[in-house]
Amino acid sequence: MSQYNPQQIEKKWQNIWKEQKAFEPEESFEKEKMYVLSMFPYPSGRIHMGHVRNYTIGDAIARHYRKAGYNVLHPIGWDAFGMPAENAAIKHKVHPKKWTYENIDYMRKELDSLGLSFSQDREFATCDPLYSKWEQKFIIDMWNKGLLYRKKASVNWCPHDKTVLANEQVIEGRCWRCDTEVVQREIEQYFLKITDYAEELLQDLDKLEGKWPSQVLAMQRNWIGKSEGLEFVMKLDSPSAQKAGAEGFEVFTTRPDTIYGVTYAALAPEHPIVKHLIETKALDEEKIERIKRMQNQNAKERQQAEKEGLFLELYALHPLTGQKIPVWVANFVLMEYGSGAVMAVPAHDERDFEFAKKYGLPIKYVIKPKTGELDTSKAYTEPGILFDSGKFSGMRSEEAKRAIIDYFEKEGLGRRAVNYRLKDWLVSRQRYWGTPIPLVKCQSCGIVPETDLPVTLPEDIEITGEGNPLELHPTWKKTRCPKCGGEAERETDTLDTFVESSWYFLRYTTPRKYWEEVPFRKEDSDYWMPVDQYIGGIEHAILHLLYSRFFTKVLRDMGYVSIDEPFERLLTQGMVLKDGAKMSKSKGNTVDPDAIVQKYGADTARLFILFAAPPQKELEWSDSAVEGAYRFIKRFYERSFNAKPLKELPKFGDLSKEEKEARKKVYEALKKSQEVYAKSFAFNTLIAAAMEALNALNAQNNEEVWSEGYWVLSNILEPIIPHVSHEIADRLFGRANFAPILVDEGALEEESVTLAVTINGKRRCEIEVPKEASKEEVLEVAKEAAKKWIEGKEIVKEIVVPGRLVNLVVKG
């Protein structure tokens, strides 16, 4: 017998796996496939415990299915573009490319040390030009389809550094680098029309029901934010129309039933009518000044600000009554939602109510509760019965909504409409370290797609944090128009890094040797997609997953893939905590994965992380529990010398009670393992079952029972603690046991069963009866055993739950 030496065993097996290329998927499409994917990491420099958890979970699943005979795709890559590389460049004067690839090399070694079964062939970084090439192709396709378009949008602008700032670079309204006050500046940006897919993105969530966490589905539904209602034009009276330079303005409401309660209208500060009034100086200086101040607030500030507005000296006409109603501008009306204008019903909307109170605007109730009194000290926002609403009076809200919309449609006043909270996806970034947008600006042809892909980044740049390096580069942006051959300029914006992560899972489906010719082969994606099991942090529940779903649908419509949804099943893992808080450098409560691997080995790290909590839950780090995991593996290894080598499973004759118990626990663990991968991923319970089995094996000394136990246990523990499992299984069985094992139902059977006896539901004692005992026999034994509790009492009911308990209901 030898000592457990994790360093030696782990190194040995990692080398063997590497040499044998043990984790490459087969290129043929014959076997049943299993695509297991953990979200790829950003190469920040070192891995952290969150990564260890994510990749250990994915690895266990991948190894399980590989062992079960599936063709498994379990790839890894690097989400390699993004701001931290530029920040490092500013701080340490190191080129983003160098920094990124060095980090990747280091982190790859760290991941390797954990014994993760990734395909080596299919690894890539999203900053590889070969990846950009195809991303740029997609972007051009989308441009040609009109899915990518340009529109002005406001950005955070630092006047000192002459650069656009991301929200996280704005600290209390000031630039993170130079502390200059940040201003909002409108520039031309690129958007992807995700709103074209809003309805499908919403509908298809139903297909994921039961396969994705309900929480994530709910978050996506909220984010898309569908609402149905009435859309109509509020006409301005003629003097107002002249002043406003418009006949009227469009409004949207989800409460057409409250339309007779409209007492004013409100426009967003950015509304075209408001802009027109300012340009034509139709309002006095002071009012213009106040509107401009509202416009200058960014979204966050405006949210926190108090409701504010002013009368625009315009009157609109109520669409049904023709009454004149005042038009205001209000800071709580959002230009991005609906049409940037609302019909205000203060009696039945809290915001409108608050605003009306502040400015003394009339409040007119038109809905009353079905029962009880109307409280006129606040807005009544519930549905109810209409009154003072013309011919619609007396209707209930639901009915009135339909009737009023129908009436508007019939009279040509407005239409039934749907609105989404979801906005188009702003994909352009004024940064260096990203995928260049492959478009060229030509004086005579306008914006023209590049034909020679990929458009690569220039490397001779300096990143200082001032200005945009692509803009400042002396020659890079000078080019020829692909259409007319004349002088032209390249687009200097790069793409949001969420674009890269929106299709990386498709790239993996195709072997590296085709990467030059195609983004991925259709036959490969048809075989491998969708991803069968996706694993990642809940923090990506909305954006990454929504963008990936959108991208998949667009690629489908462009003929690249045949699926509607990219991720069949989703598992969102919980955070890793220490001392009750998320591990972070600033809190100083991090645990370095490398140190754990060095001290205890990768198997211990993996076992602890899967044992300490179910994957979906938060995991509290515990040094002593890590020790416990190490001790288990040590026992598992050392006791393996109680087993003798086998070529196949032995047959058993008569066995002692302990021997039978050991076999039973072993097969219970096997059964548990099958359940865990099929449903819950509760690795903690699978590990507990394996521990019970090892404890039971240790309570007997039949060498063949030991051998059978290790045949099964080293199989089911292989996904979790692969190195030691391979070591043991190789020595004892030549790894012949790494194949599906049937549960020996005979080992699970028992001749007698223990039943609890409860009197009036209260547990009193236990009885042991033969397995086949009839109900009458069981009751007889139970009554005898429970004699002292039922003596002199009347039994009014007898309940026997087979294999569980007996309940006697007594009276007196």
Added chain:
RNA sequence: GCCGGGGUGGUGAAACUGGUAGACACGCGAGACUCAAAAUCUCGUGGGCAUUUGCCCGUGUGGGUUCGAGUCCCACCCCCGGCACCA
């Protein structure tokens, strides 16, 4: 505020479609081995009462359904995550 998910020993957690609450670990206590310690092994470990056989209480709180509730229903409290002036 709205939408999700949770509250079980000293700790991390188990408990299948209502059926012996606390599996498996960590920690702690006792013992064995040892000159001693570490390591390892064995036993014990929800709380309270009791000399023992035992008895009572116990899954956030209060009600309910049921022979039987951690599990189902109603009301409430607390914690976590997300969204939030979305008309």
